[in-house]
Ligand code: ADP
């Protein structure tokens with residue numbers, strides 16, 4: 001079993017609030033791992049820590065054998081980790097297509113593009129083709145020319161996924177992808193994520209929707225007040241006493 005991501009003993013406090021306490025878990029290459037836990041248990045903070053938006057106080061994070069806990073977030077993205085946000089915020093004046101293109105802007109492509117070099121134009125064309133393909137996959141083609149800020153909450157989540165995929169990540173981390181997504185789109189979103197997984201992308205997914213977790217995840221980890229209290233298959237959750245305690249309180 002190859003570990004793509006290894007999180008070992010990660011802790012984080014905000015002021016006197018110990019939000020993560022020595023969190024350890026792995027993501028196996030190719031798996032879809034669910035991250036569960038009640039509100040405030042530290043799930044988003046854990047994602048922020050892995051993606052470099054928050055620096056851990058202690059512990060190590062290793063991706064593809066490389067230590068990343070002290071890396072800047074833009075460097076972490078370059079190693080192949082992408083993420084979406086629980087509440088995506090979109091720029092006011094950019095169209096949906098422009099937002100996806102901006103997410104994919106390759107530095108060499110940008111500079112060559114500014115200089116009018118052929119390789120820059122080629123990179124831009126490739127990005128455009130990739131962006132169109134992703135908008136299609138995420139059912140956003142019909143709104144591609146609308147301002148991104150005008151999309152529904154659910155469509156913004158889909159757009160966040162399209163942006164994350166522009167960098168061709170090996171690991172995609174999703175923060176509550178189903179919340180706010182129209183019920184008719186949910187099944188399509190599940191199918192899209194399964195397809196991504198089949199293409200070899202590993203997924204770490206925060207989600208409360210149990211149907212989603214049961215359909216998609218091979219394994220789940222459960223956070224309770226900043227500690228991992230369970231690691232099991234989705235069908236084992238309901239009979240796990242620590243999971244029940246986490247959700248029902250003690
Ligand atoms: P979850 O995603 O599981 O609902 P969060 O990780 O968002 O939980 O939050 C866990 C705790 O960390 C909460 O008590 C929250 O107030 C606190 N927290 C999260 N981010 C910050 C921050 N940037 N500054 C201070 N406290 C924070």
Ligand code: MG
Pocket residue numbers: 043044045086
């Ligand atoms: Mg959260």
